[in-house]
Amino acid sequence: MSRAARRRAFNGIFVVLCGIATALALGVLIMILWTLLSKGLGGIDLMIFTQDQPAPGSPGGLRNAIVGSLIMCAIGMFFALIIGILAGTWLAEYGAGTRYGAVVRFLNDVLISAPSILIGLFVYELLVAPFHGFSGFAGGVALAFLATPIVVRTTEDILTLQPGALREAGMALGASRAFVIRRIIWKAARSGLLTAGLLGFARISGETAPLLFTSLGNQFYNANPTQPMASLPTTIFQFALSAQEDWTRLAWVGALLITMAVLFINIVGRVLARETHRS
Structure with a gap:
């Protein structure tokens, strides 16, 4: 041959x-x-969104879990976006090619692959054990630890793709480097930064292990993040192990809601990322 x-x-x-x-x-x-x-x-029916976790054999829904998940994800993304975008900007604009930047980038990549249960244990020792109580805020902080490295990496990649001519043009007009980044580079990369946030949200929306150690769960409706708070992942974990048929049905409904939300967010993120590469 x-x-x-x-x-x-x-x-x-x-x-x-x-x-x-x-x-x-x-x-x-x-x-x-x-x-x-x-x-x-x-x-799926209206009760899923209007009623709270039921007792075995009683009608009910997942309102408390849905609201709890949204609150804790919002807390997590608040910290993740601020820290992640600033850290990713530093890596792309100031730390590129430096030894310190390489170390930060390596540690960020390690954190991306860190087991979520270890993050939950760390936040438990940081915010739960010292204050002698579980809370939705601790759950949000644990989710922030998981979302931040995703935002950092995506932000760095997006800003690196921006043409150097944008930076040179701004500085040629006498603008400072920080002003150019805030008013020109971030504005040109806004769809990419939005993609970073969506990918971070998709990463944390289905996490269960860190919430078991931090927010614990709550069978009643609670929008106060200083108290134990229900979430869809922990409720699914609890209901899926139950022998009650109605709880098992709610577990499948919750799993479907999370899957559809993550799928939708990933599709939107991919579309925005493609538009960013084209521009």
């Missing part, structure tokens, strides 16, 4: 293997979505 024929054969085998792997991945994804839709879609 000639060299050209061997290359064509190896190329064909590689393409077939890639196609099989892609088909398997898509097949698993379709099976997961089908299971969620078949078991959770029928349980």
Whole structure:
């Protein structure tokens, strides 16, 4: 067999293997979505959004868990966006090519892959044990630790893609570097910064382990972040292990709600990221 024929054969085998792997991945994804839709879609009604966690055998919904998840995710994203955008800006504009910047970038990448349960334990020792109580604020801080490195990495990548001519033009007019970053670079990269926030939110919206150590959960409606607070992931964890059929049904509904929210956020983030690369 000639060299050209061997290359064509190896190329064909590689393409077939890639196609099989892609088909398997898509097949698993379709099976997961089908299971969620078949078991959770029928349980969605108005009570899901208007009533709180029920007692076994009683009608109810997931209002307290939905509100708790939104509050804790909002707290987490508040800290993650401020710290993440500023840190990502420093890495892209000031720390690029420096040894200190390389160390910060490496530690940020390590934090991205850190197990969420370790983050929960750390925040437990930081904000729960010293104050002798679980709280929604502690849960939000734990989520912030998970979302911040995503925002940092995405912000750095987006700002690095901005043309250097924008910086040079602003400084040529006498503007300071900080002014150029705030008024020109951030404005040009606003869709990318929004993408960073969406990806960070998608990362934390389904986390369970850190919330078990920080917010604990609450079977009643509570919008006070200084008290234990329910969330969709912890409620799903609790209900899925129950032998009660109505609780199991609510667990599937909660899983479907989180999946659809994460899927929608990821699609929006991908679309915005594509538009940023085109511009």
